């Protein structure tokens with residue numbers, strides 16, 4: 166994938182499609198890409214193309230396509246983050262082909278999707294996406310939904326990213342060469358646009374945290390906010406790599422004090 170910055174900036178959730186079937190060429194490219202997606206946790210995600218009619222899939226917010234992709238992963242530690250990373254790779258790749266997607270975790274008849282994915286006992290399907298070419302005009306439902314969750318907005322840079330400790334906001338200026346990768350994190354999609362990712366830059370490392378939104382408890386069977394963090398890690402990793410840096414992924418809590426609603430997830434050491 167090339168030009169991650171453009172892909173991230175131009176991506177938005179697409180819920181209204183123009184009805185055209187995905188070309189055989191795009192279909193083949195997507196399938197080939199799906200086979201080779203990796204994430205820093207080394208946990209495999211399996212993807213599957215699914216037809217709505219064949220499997221009885223219903224998603225009331227989506228119009229103009231019958232095509233979906235689901236992803237499944239083993240229920241192991243860090244599976245949600247790994248899933249978020251891998252599935253976002255697919256989302257960005259689809260974007261590079263001019264194909265619209267929308268992360269779907271809630272607004273669907275989930276049992277039908279899970280049945281279509283043929284989950285085994287130890288597997289789960291955190292999310293799926295619809296797939297197709299973007300319609301010129303959004304449905305009324307989609308535009309109302311976007312307004313309600315302020316989907317075109319993000320929190321300011323300084324309220325998401327910190328300099329050495331959570332008491333010191335990081336400005337874009339002070340972030341230097343990390344400003345762009347962190348800005349790409351800022352524009353990541355997240356469930357209900359809650360933007361739960363936080364990062365502290367300290368001693369040439371970037372430490373990622375999840376700040377739980379109220380009502381998004383961590384004990385759910387499906388932890389959408391951990392999926393959000395995986396998406397953030399993906400945007401960060403792809404951007405720094407494109408800028409020629411070689412980040413090293415580690416899970417080593419640096420012990421930076423934080424509040425009760427915040428949990429440490431993982432770090433990138435910038436060598």
Ligand SMILES: Cc1cc2nc3c(=O)[nH]c(=O)nc-3n(C[C@H](O)[C@H](O)[C@H](O)COP(=O)(O)O)c2cc1C
Pocket residue numbers: 176177178179180226267268269270271272273292314315316317353354355356357358389392393396
């Ligand atoms: C983990 C996850 C789950 C989501 N679930 C849904 C969903 O069930 N239905 C839906 O319409 N959008 C869903 N979204 C899309 C978000 O609402 C959307 O990404 C956010 O509002 C930001 O808008 P944008 O993607 O256009 O930038 C989900 C996003 C993520 C990351």
